[in-house]
Amino acid sequence: MRKLALNDEILLKIEKPARYIGNEVNSVMKDKSKIDIRFAMCFPDVYEIGMSHLGIQILYDMFNRREDVWCERVYSPWTDLDRIMRDEQIPLFALESQDPIKEFDFLGITIQYEMCYTNILQVIDLSGIPLNACDRSESDPIVIGGGPCTYNPEPLADFFDMFYIGEGETVYDQLLDAYKENKKHGGSRKDYLQKAAEIEGIYVPQFYRTEYKEDGTIASFTPTDPHAKQTIQKQMIADLTDTYYPMTPVVPFIKVTQDRVVLEIQRGCIRGCRFCQAGMLYRPTRERDVETLKQYACAMLKNTGHEEISLSSLSSSDYSQLKELVTFLIEEFKDEGINICLPSLRIDAFSLDVMGKVQDIRKSSLTFAPEAGSQRMRDVINKGLTEEIILDGAGQAFEGGWNKVKLYFMLGLPTETKEDMKAIPRLADKIARRYYEIPKDKRSGKCQITTSTSFFIPKPFTPFQWAKMYDTEEYIARAAVVKHEFQEQLNRKSLKYHWHEADVTVLEGVFARGDRRLSKVILEAYRLGCLYDSWTETFDNEKWMQAFENTGVDIGFYNLRERDQGEIFPWDFIDIGVTKDFLYQEWERAMKGEVTPNCRVKCSGCGVMKYKGGVCIESKN
């Protein structure tokens, strides 16, 4: 029987011991004497969040297919266990073997959002690994980061030995083989880092130096080691159909956020919304073959026993075989009590029909993400959803029996005026009016229009990477404009309004476009006790502000200025395929309110064509 890293007394004292004992169905056990590389795969958040992430499941499966590698999982201990581990000096351990992370060859951390940065330090720290990469010794694991935030890894530069930029399916084998090779020849840690630095897509931050101008912007960013490349090419798998997909995902004992089979139907998005980072990073759009997806669905449901399946992708309505896939899932599984979780779809006859089949119309709601209230603003962000489409879709749904609508918007977009803000409640009200046009006897009571706004955060590799942000007071003022305008609406009793916290927005903004000088702020915040910053109950803005003050780093420099065309960005050394020129051109078009057609209508020559995949090589008439 496996011996657990935590004793019974601790396990019976903490919340949800199942987070730490492993043993789940489909988790992989191996004989550690028969493997060469031990890889600890980490999602730096609590188990329930981390276990819901598809990317980790893909890599876990891919690594464990190799006989010479044993990949295990590790998550952030929740605050209760965190305290105990520090008090009793219990080292952080992997779920499968329950062995300390420190004994592993690699600690791989997926970095999905900025507000997990202190949790990354927690994981490294509890593992007993020095926080700064340059202080690590031969016996420490190689700490490697991956995931969307690594498209600007600079704020984390001090803490990682390397970053893997792009989709995990391409060069991990090469990276692991190089590690074995190096170990066999008695090479040092440095030797390995140099070898890795030569592999496409691998960035070793300690081999680069940044010089700054007097105004604080970057003067130069240069390799300091002959093995380091000038630019890092984003890794991308051109054909998704014959890549890895986990047929036997791990099935958690406790309820996790994503407690279901997840089918990734496509990667990328054809739309080109100017605020959206994923839409640029994952270009070009690549679809998975529908027949393959059907087989995956059957196999994964059988292997996990999950009672729910969901489809995952950006803008799922653009998947060309959607109708066929959804119809198949409904026909095949509805009678077996399998719940089919639809992604948010464009409202039309087809989507209303399938929604009616898989959900209770009276309880479910329609979702629209116009992102901006006025047509002018939607043109600026290149969101092709018009008021007409929304009212028309909502109308059709209302006639079909729906009476709940959810609307998502952003505040603080570039060029936003008071009129644009006020357009949000007005649009919500128009939807309600459309509902009340239906004769009383044909509608089911009142309608409920729920509007949420978040504050816009400019992200690297988007046309808005040059844009300025605002301070907390300004964000709150903008939300107040919207709230006030809601009270002016005819159907205000049917309208609800929520807005997101502004403090977190400011921090996310700093880290999204920050540089290396922010590593010390993160470290200081962690020292002051910041942890689980993405959780409202644990987020402590005062401590963060203290950390900025203690380190003398100015938030305004990162958030409150519009950047010049010529400015060197911390992430410029990464080549995602989409060119900076294209992004700037889009920024200029945005300022003029000009829309750009999507990839299927017309190629705009963004630069990603060089990967020779997906939508770029689809036949276009």
Place this chain on the structure above:
Amino acid sequence: MKARIKFRKYGVMRFIGHLDVMRFFQKAMRRAGIPIAFTGGYSPHMIMSFAQPLGVGVTSDGEYLDIELQEEIDPQDAVRRLNEVSVEGIEVVNFCRIPDDKKSSGMTIVAAAGYRAVLLESAKSADIPRAFPESWKEKMTEFLRQDSIVVLKRTKRSEAQTDIKPLIYQMRLEENGIYLFLAAGSEQNLKPDLVIKAFLDFIGEDPDSVPFHYHRIDVYARNIRKPQDAMAFVPLDQV
């Protein structure tokens, strides 16, 4: 058509709570392809009920769940299939047909449960037992000779002084632990730790510093073949 499944829960699975064990079995049924029946409606769920919840940390050789089947399935085959898709720490040991009526459901007929309470060297490990002090045997006799054993019994809703003596059917010191045979079920239910706590209080020991591990031996129904004997019980898979 209904069936009763008996399973063991041991090892690290003792840290998985009752509701999560239910979730585990729901998924296991699908993996094993057991033709279980569903309720109707928009979100149909499996017709499945557990006889008697087990606390976190407690191991067991006699856990029960009842399911409704859509079609007949060979019991041995069902046991094998469930074990093939199970994890270490949950082992299905029996699968038997039960009458279809409501009054035969496990939840309804539970009347008693047997436990072993093992004294531990330390709360840190349930695997290292400690021998009982010499004096306990005699003290236990005295403990049970009391007219009443009044404890503070907490339920979800209330707290009340209760005499638990009538609910202790048997209690004795055995070589590998204290054997307890206690009232169980929806009407009257006594948890083993409450008895041990009362005993430790009685002998002047601090319950918080004397660690025990609890193991459920089996869950019982009244033996309907011996209606005149109030103390005649049979395990749930033998009714």
